[in-house]
Amino acid sequence: MQTMAQKGRREPWAAIEKITFSCSPQRAKLDETLALTVGFQVNGGIRRNFIRRLWEEAYDQHDRGFRLGYWVTIMKNRPVPVMAVKVKEDKFVRRGVFFWARNPELPYRVWATIATEFETILYPKTETEAQAMLFDVTRSFEIPASKLGKGLHTLEGRIRAKWGKHIFTERGEAKATSSSLKVRIE
Amino acid sequence: MTLVEIELPQELQPRQTQVGRFIRRTQSICPECNRILPSTIFEREGKVFMTKTCVEHGETEELYFGSYDMYQKFATYWSDGKGTHAPNVPIESCACPANCGLCSNHLSHTGLANIIITNRCDLTCWYCFFYVKKGLEGAYVYEPGIDQIREMVRVLKAERPVPGNSLQITGGEPTLRADLPEIVRIIKEEGVDHIQLNTNGINLALDPGSAFKLRDAGLSNLYMSFDGVTPRTNPKNHWEAPYAIESCRKAGIGVALVPTVIKNINDHELGGILRFAQRNIDVVRAISYQPVSLTGRMKKQEREKYRITIPDCIERIEEQTDGEVPKDAWFPVPSCSPVTHFIEAFTKRPQYELSIHFACGAGTYVFEDKETRKLVPITSFVDLKGLFEYLDEKTDELNSGSNKYLVAAKFMSKLNSFIEKDKQPAGLNLAKLLVGALLKHDYSSVGQFHIRSMFLGMMHFQDKYNQDEERLQRCDIHYLTPDMRIIPFCSFNVIPEWYRDRIQKKYGITVEEWEKKNGEKLEARLYRGTLRRGKHADGCGCNTSAVHIEPITGT
Numbered sequence: 001m002q003t004m005a006q007k008g009r010r011e012p013w014a015a016i017e018k019i020t021f022s023c024s025p026q027r028a029k030l031d032e033t034l035a036l037t038v039g040f041q042v043n044g045g046i047r048r049n050f051i052r053r054l055w056e057e058a059y060d061q062h063d064r065g066f067r068l069g070y071w072v073t074i075m076k077n078r079p080v081p082v083m084a085v086k087v088k089e090d091k092f093v094r095r096g097v098f099f100w101a102r103n104p105e106l107p108y109r110v111w112a113t114i115a116t117e118f119e120t121i122l123y124p125k126t127e128t129e130a131q132a133m134l135f136d137v138t139r140s141f142e143i144p145a146s147k148l149g150k151g152l153h154t155l156e157g158r159i160r161a162k163w164g165k166h167i168f169t170e171r172g173e174a175k176a177t178s179s180s181l182k183v184r185i186e
Numbered sequence: 187m188t189l190v191e192i193e194l195p196q197e198l199q200p201r202q203t204q205v206g207r208f209i210r211r212t213q214s215i216c217p218e219c220n221r222i223l224p225s226t227i228f229e230r231e232g233k234v235f236m237t238k239t240c241v242e243h244g245e246t247e248e249l250y251f252g253s254y255d256m257y258q259k260f261a262t263y264w265s266d267g268k269g270t271h272a273p274n275v276p277i278e279s280c281a282c283p284a285n286c287g288l289c290s291n292h293l294s295h296t297g298l299a300n301i302i303i304t305n306r307c308d309l310t311c312w313y314c315f316f317y318v319k320k321g322l323e324g325a326y327v328y329e330p331g332i333d334q335i336r337e338m339v340r341v342l343k344a345e346r347p348v349p350g351n352s353l354q355i356t357g358g359e360p361t362l363r364a365d366l367p368e369i370v371r372i373i374k375e376e377g378v379d380h381i382q383l384n385t386n387g388i389n390l391a392l393d394p395g396s397a398f399k400l401r402d403a404g405l406s407n408l409y410m411s412f413d414g415v416t417p418r419t420n421p422k423n424h425w426e427a428p429y430a431i432e433s434c435r436k437a438g439i440g441v442a443l444v445p446t447v448i449k450n451i452n453d454h455e456l457g458g459i460l461r462f463a464q465r466n467i468d469v470v471r472a473i474s475y476q477p478v479s480l481t482g483r484m485k486k487q488e489r490e491k492y493r494i495t496i497p498d499c500i501e502r503i504e505e506q507t508d509g510e511v512p513k514d515a516w517f518p519v520p521s522c523s524p525v526t527h528f529i530e531a532f533t534k535r536p537q538y539e540l541s542i543h544f545a546c547g548a549g550t551y552v553f554e555d556k557e558t559r560k561l562v563p564i565t566s567f568v569d570l571k572g573l574f575e576y577l578d579e580k581t582d583e584l585n586s587g588s589n590k591y592l593v594a595a596k597f598m599s600k601l602n603s604f605i606e607k608d609k610q611p612a613g614l615n616l617a618k619l620l621v622g623a624l625l626k627h628d629y630s631s632v633g634q635f636h637i638r639s640m641f642l643g644m645m646h647f648q649d650k651y652n653q654d655e656e657r658l659q660r661c662d663i664h665y666l667t668p669d670m671r672i673i674p675f676c677s678f679n680v681i682p683e684w685y686r687d688r689i690q691k692k693y694g695i696t697v698e699e700w701e702k703k704n705g706e707k708l709e710a711r712l713y714r715g716t717l718r719r720g721k722h723a724d725g726c727g728c729n730t731s732a733v734h735i736e737p738i739t740g741t
Contacts, residue, residue, distance in 0.1 A: 064266050067582055093575060097264050100293060102282075102656045103211040104224040113264060121261035123210050164582030171586035 013169075014046040014161070016176035021157045027184045028145045034183065035142055036088070038072050038157040042135040042174060049168040050096065050134060051127050056110040058167035059098040066096040069162045072139050077154040077180060087148065087155065088141050092116075094134050145185045156180040206230030209257075215283065216240035217483070217650035220681060222283075225654070229254045236652055248489065248651040251545055253497035260518040260544040265527075267294040267541025267660065272346040274671050282655045283681055287671035288664070294541045296350040296672060297662030299342045300384075303369055304329045305358040305690060308713040309386060311422055315481050315682075317358050320697050320708045327708070328694035330668050335369055338666035339376040345672070347536035352380040353666075354409060361389035361396070362711055367403040374404030382442070384409045386423045387430030388713050394429075397437035407440035407471065414445065415462050419452040425718045435469045442472040442641075449478075449494040456499060457506025463640060464561065467554055472641040475499050479649040479679070489651060496548050496644050503642075507561065511552060511642065515563035517570065519547040524577040531584035532594070543657040549643040553611040556638070567609035568616065576600060597621075611638065648676040668693045 020039040028034055041047075050066070058064070074088040094116055101111040114122040114133040124130035157178035165171040207229040214225040214236065225238035227250060234251035251257045275287035282291075305328045307317035318325050330338070342350035353373055360366060360383060373381050383400065387410045390397050412427055414420040423430070434441050445452065445459050456475065463470040477494045484492075500516050519540050526539040551564040564570065580593050601617045610616060648657060653676070661674035667689050678685045697708055 059266070062268060067578055069579065093578075095262075095578075099264060099266050100291075100659065102213045102654075102659070104213055105211055113261070115262040115264070119262060120258050121264070165586035171582075 012044055012174070013172060014042055014044040014174040016040050016159050016161060016174050017043045019157070019159065019176060019178045021155075021178035021181055023155065023181050023183050026182065027186070029186055030146050030150060032145045033142050034145055034148075035140060036074055036155070036157075037138065037140045038074075038159065038178060039136075039138040040159055040176065040178075041137070042068075042161050044174075046163070046169050046172070047131050047135050050131050052108055052110070052112075054168040055096075055098045055112050056108070059100075059110045061167055063167050064098050066098075066134075066166055066168075067164065068094050068096075068134060070094070070137060071158075071160040071162075072137075073158045073160075074141060074143070075156050075158055076148060077156060088143055090139055090141065092139075094137075096130065096134050148183065148185050150185050153183045153185065154180045155183055206235070207254075209234065212236075213282070213655040214238045214653050215650060215681070216243050217246055218243040220283075220650075220684075222655075227654075229257075236654065246651060247486070249493050249495060250652055250654075251497060252495040253501070256497040256500070256513070257545070260548070263518050263521040263523065263544055265520050265523040265541055267539050267662070268347060268536055269293050270295045270345050270347075272344055274341070280659070282658050283653075283677045284684070286673045286677040286685065288674070291659065292674070293660045294662035295345055295348045295539070296342060296664045297352065297538075297540055297542070298664070299350050299353045299672070300356050300663065300665045300675070301335065301338055301353060301373075302328065302330075302356055302358070302665070302690075303335065303360050303366070304363050305694070306362050306708065306711065307357060307359040308362060308388060308711055309359070309422060310712065318697065318708070325697045326691055326694035327697055327700040328690035329363065329700075330693065332365065332368065332372060334668045334693075336372050336376060337670065338668065339373050339378060341670050341672060342666055343377055348538050349377075350672075351378060351538065352382075353378045354382045354384050356384035359386060359389070361385055367396075367399045370400055370403035370405050380406045382407045382409045384444075385430075386411050386426070388423055388426045388717075390433045391423075391426040391429030391717060394433035394436060397433040397439055401437045401439050405439060407442060408434055409442045409444055409474070412443040412445055412459065412462075414452040414455040415458040416455070419455050429717060431466050431469055435466075439469075440471040441466075441469050442474055443470060444474045444476060446476050446478055447494055447499055448492050449498070450491055453494055453499070453502055454506070456502045460503065460507060460511070460561070460642070464554060464559075467638055467640060470640060472643060474643040474645060475503075477644070477646040479647040480651060481649060481679075484651075496545070496646050499644055500548065510561045511550070511563055512565075515550040515552075515565045516548045516642075516644075517550065518544040519549060520544055521570075521574060524574040524581065527581045528577045528584075531581045532590055540662060541660060542662050543654075543660040545646070545654070546657055546661070547643065547645040549641060551639055551641055553614070553639045556612055562609075562611060567606045567611075569604045573601075573604040576604070614639075648680050650680055653680055 018041045022037045024035045070092050072090045073086055076085045076087050078084055094114060096112045096114055098110055098112050100109060112124065112130050114124060114130060122133050124133055160173060160175045162173040163169065163171065209227045209229055212225055212227060214223050215221065216223055219240065219242060221240055223238040223240055225236055227234060227236055232254050233249060234254050234257045235247055236250040237245060237247040239245040269292055270288055273288050273290040275285050275289040277285055277289050280291040305316065305318045318327050355369065370381055381404055383405055385408060410430060411422055412420060413422060417424045431441055443459060443463055447453055447456065459473060463473050477496060477499055478492060480489055480492060500513050504512050519542050522540045526537050530537050552561040555562050580597055583593055584590055598621055601620060605616050658674060658676050661676050663675040665673045665675065665678045667673060669689060673685055701707055
């Protein structure tokens with residue numbers, strides 16, 4: 001199914017898109033803290049396939065959850081790309097949990113909740129909302145300006161998403177890099 | 187002016203008086219007429235409530251879970267189970283809570299099967315609804331025969347894909363049956379590995395020799411009522427429990443203490459119960475706190491007086507142990523699922539799974555520090571969240587076709603990073619134990635886990651006020667009945683008129699018939715308080731005994 005979708009539509013099965021990368025402030029003193037925000041979406045067949053019909057199909061074959069691992073790394077670029085330095089790395093997981101719903105207003109047997117890192121659970125009302133909860137990501141970081149040191153720095157966000165094999169997808173991963181951002185520390 | 191009656195559109199219809207943050211919709215029953223009702227789970231002032239409205243009997247609002255934060259944390263471990271492929275009641279559409287038995291829509295296999303061998307009891311506790319009361323209209327004695335018991339156990343063992351392997355003999359008071367050792371032997375013969383006895387312990391206190399007979403027959407442990415550490419909170423077996431524990435100590439049978447927790451009655455003694463268990467940690471392997479299930483008709487005010495939920499108990503334990511067992515140490519029962527799923531992915535075979543609803547139960551392990559005598563929860567030296575997350579990741583890899591030996595090698599090399607070895611209690615090598623259990627399926631080393639450790643569990647059985655079909659559908663504590671059904675606990679006891687009472691009446695005999703058949707009066711076996719005369723037993727551990735106020739010296 002995945003291969004056919006790829007061939008038919010000539011698009012990647014999964015792509016990290018709509019990447020935003022911001023830093024506030026972009027001109028800071030050495031003792032200040034920088035707030036960095038990385039936002040992105042995972043799009044493509046994997047997102048389109050995260051629908052109720054396939055949740056139910058997966059559920060009936062005892063494939064009852066979809067685990068998506070994300071890595072967001074803030075890199076400080078150097079003139080030679082291989083010498084880029086890792087400033088901050090964040091690994092996190094989002095899980096779609098398929099369950100037998102007892103909601104009398106829901107005309108379906110199987111629905112999904114989205115769990116984030118064993119901390120919170122979200123109850124989507126629609127498939128689109130479920131997709132957004134799982135595949136739309138905004139992560140914020142705080143780093144002391146002193147970690148970068150004085151001078152003009154070029155930062156970028158590297159993003160990776162990885163998942164395993166399920167009824168509705170093969171195992172796979174997607175990678176992307178944000179546009180770079182200049183930050184001056186005085 | 188004429189008043190015009192208009193029909194409001196659905197969205198403008200008067201709503202239930204729910205004020206708060208909506209969480210989810212589910213189904214429940216009317217506490218008056220058992221009608222299935224849509225119900226709403228919502229948050230208000232940091233707590234989770236359920237509300238439902240019966241067209242005939244009005245609205246019922248009930249506390250569902252005492253902490254919204256804990257509800258959120260627990261809900262992330264949600265994992266539906268494998269169910270059972272050998273149901274006794276095949277049905278097309280789900281009709282919970284009717285037709286339980288197990289039906290083909292039930293989502294958990296039997297985790298623990300209960301088998302009632304008598305409904306006679308040697309006590310007459312005012313709050314108990316379970317024992318036969320002579321003089322009541324329609325009172326009957328229910329005592330399945332040996333053959334019936336064997337057949338019931340065979341039904342349990344016939345469950346697929348995971349045959350039942352853990353069974354609790356319960357009552358009434360099961361030790362009133364003279365053939366109890368034979369019953370244990372039969373259950374063992376049928377291939378059940380774990381057999382526990384739910385008892386008030388009085389007969390084991392009176393006759394220590396019976397503990398040896400039960401052990402020899404194959405009994406694994408005692409599941410003993412223990413509601414508090416004072417005679418006021420534990421009138422049932424305050425004086426007898428220490429003797430019963432001593433009998434088990436001598437016979438080498440483990441004990442789980444089982445306090446039923448009622449707000450404003452014994453919720454101030456949850457820490458005291460834990461200290462009592464700690465003093466007997468060589469034999470007490472577990473405490474299973476059970477927040478009360480409110481039966482019968484109760485007004486809201488009365489329910490609020492007694493209602494306590496899992497998070498409330500967890501908070502009280504933290505307070506009453508001066509933070510030794512903190513809130514963060516507790517995990518919902520289905521948090522075991524990543525471990526099960528990993529073993530399943532590794533072995534490619536269905537495994538025993540605790541897939542109950544996250545709001546049904548919680549647990550943790552505590553160890554006793556040999557030097558300070560303080561309790562050390564497992565979370566103080568193991569990053570459980572990290573370990574579960576890692577197991578989920580490796581399960582995904584195995585299910586995606588990765589080489590299982592490479593995954594096992596990665597797992598072994600990473601395992602130690604979740605365990606702070608210097609904080610690990612002496613004598614315990616958790617990493618070795620986990621490798622043995624998860625990869626080699628060698629469970630003999632699991633016994634190590636119990637070296638000066640206790641499992642603290644919490645199980646909140648439902649009642650008609652807080653009944654949630656979502657929880658019922660996932661229940662894994664079941665009853666075996668002589669009509670060869672397996673009925674979830676929260677159907678069997680929450681709607682007794684459909685299940686427990688009906689079945690026991692059908693397969694029981696009247697008190698008069700029983701007395702005639704056995705040549706004795708029902709009340710002849712009532713406990714007369716033999717062990718209560720005089721003073722407290724030395725070291726009984728209760729509040730009025732000297733030991734309680736002295737430093738803990740161990741056993």
